[in-house]
Amino acid sequence: MRLPQVKTLFCKRHVLSQFVRFTHQEHQTSKSVLYPLSNRKLLNVKGSDASVFLQGLITNDMRHFEDGAKSVYAMFLNNKGRVMYDTLVYKWKDDDSYLLECDSSIINAMQKHLKMYKLRRQLEIKDVNNEIKLWALISPSRSDIANDSLHIYKDPRLNELGLRIISSVSVNETQITDIIGSDITIENSDNGYKYLRYKLGVSEGAEDLPPGTSFPLEANCDYLHGVSFHKGCYIGQELTARVHHTGVVxxxxxxxxxxxxxxxxxxxxxxxxxxxxxxxxxxxxxxxxxxxxxxxxxxxxxxxxxxxxxxxxxxxxxxxxxxxxxxxxxxxxxxxx
CATH class of the missing domain: 2.40.30 (Elongation Factor Tu (Ef-tu); domain 3)
Structure with missing residues (x-):
């Protein structure tokens, strides 16, 4: 088969893939469900050097925020190209402020990892879980909204994973439904959210990705919009780029x-x-x-x-x-x- 034929074949199959995915989404339930994410925690990286600092550590490109993105999916790698921590990065209230979501079991290790590379950069790395907390809203009809105590972001990985809600610790489930709408089922645990992730085939946290054991492409980070192959260097970049450009996963x-x-x-x-x-x-x-x-x-x-x-x-x-x-x-x- 000649290369032009390969390109044509891929284009046709890509269209088919998009159709299949659209059809799959059309048949998703219209029911909205709110899950507490007690096993996910937040770190605040704030300061004039925050964006440049994170750019050298994560697999994704912080310049997406300059283009209007409010959240990105990414991974922190070690120098051998293996995943240390997966994260969702959120643009926070100030221009030079970002929230990093991570597994609650490794938040101290991740904070230590960040501080190790901080050096003399003008930034602060702070645990903010005494101030704010996380929820997942699985809903086909909600979009980004915010008020003084509630911030909602589209999950940057898949539409099927719905929305992330960041609220102050004083906000409870009833107040969230009052703000967003009352047609929401409230769950007491994140088991249903984990079931959805596993059904979709999406890993998350240290339980699925024990630090230092997995490669980002094996964890589908590229398929979930979590890797930039066009940015500059970051820790673990060399092996990730080589696998992408020269090999098959x-x-x-x-x-x-x-x-x-x-x-x-x-x-x-x-x-x-x-x-x-x-x-x-x-x-x-x-x-x-x-x-x-x-x-x-x-x-x-x-x-x-x-x-x-x-x-x-x-x-x-x-x-x-x-x-x-x-x-x-x-x-x-x-x-x-």
């Missing part, structure tokens, strides 16, 4: 649909094809009810009719938000033939 986090609810399976348990139990094709990263996340070799997982995790059976699901086929992967397949 053969393993990625993917959702698993189990035939029954799953209990008591340890993280990193081997995943095999049901017809070949001797060869591992991936590792389990987490479960909730009948869904899980697995780091899987893509081709082998999709070729298998059924997967096996200990005594449980599951099928792998290719997320609707993935590109149908990346141009480099098409070219790579062509060269192998």
């Amino acid at each position: 053969r393993k990625r986090l993917m959702p698993l649909k189990f035939t029954s609810d799953v209990k008591d399976i340890q993280q990193d348990t081997a995943i095999t094809a049901s017809n070949n139990l001797k060869t591992s094709i991936g590792k389990l990263k987490g479960t909730i009810q009948d869904y899980g996340l697995g780091l899987l070799r893509i081709k082998e997982a999709l070729d298998a009719k059924m997967l096996k995790v200990e005594d449980y059976e599951a099928e792998v699901i290719k997320p609707s938000w993935w590109p149908i086929e990346a141009p480099r992967e098409v070219t790579a397949k062509k060269e192998q033939n």
Whole structure:
């Protein structure tokens, strides 16, 4: 197949991917649900050097905020290109102020990581969780709004992940529904939100991405708009850029649909094809009810009719938000033939 044909094929498949995703979104429930995110915390990075400082540490481009973005998804990497912390970055009240959302279990480690690179830069890094807190609103019809005690941001990863709400600690669920609208179901935990993430195939936090164990492209950071391949250097950039420009990502986090609810399976348990139990094709990263996340070799997982995790059976699901086929992967397949 000649390269122009490959390009045409990708364009057609990209259109099909967009149609599939649009159809999927059209069939989402119209019900709005509010989840408390008690396992997510916030750090405030503020000062004249804040944007330049973060630009040298995260995978995404802080210049998106200059173009009007209010939030971006990104990851902090170590010098070997592995994920230390995933984050959502929010433009906060002042021009030189940003909030960094992170897993509550690693907030102290992340704050220490930031301070290690602060040096003489003009900025302040502050834990603000005694002042503000986080919620997730899964709703098909809400948009950005704000008042003195409530700030709402579109999740920069996927439309299906709804909105993030940042409120003062004094604001409760009833007050939020009074501000946004009363047609909202209030949940007492984030289990439903985690179930949605796993169903979509989206990792989040140290439980899914233990610090120093994963690569950003394996965690679909590129597919979730969390990596800029056009910005300058940042910690871990060299390996990430080399994999993107010269290689094919053969393993990625993917959702698993189990035939029954799953209990008591340890993280990193081997995943095999049901017809070949001797060869591992991936590792389990987490479960909730009948869904899980697995780091899987893509081709082998999709070729298998059924997967096996200990005594449980599951099928792998290719997320609707993935590109149908990346141009480099098409070219790579062509060269192998």
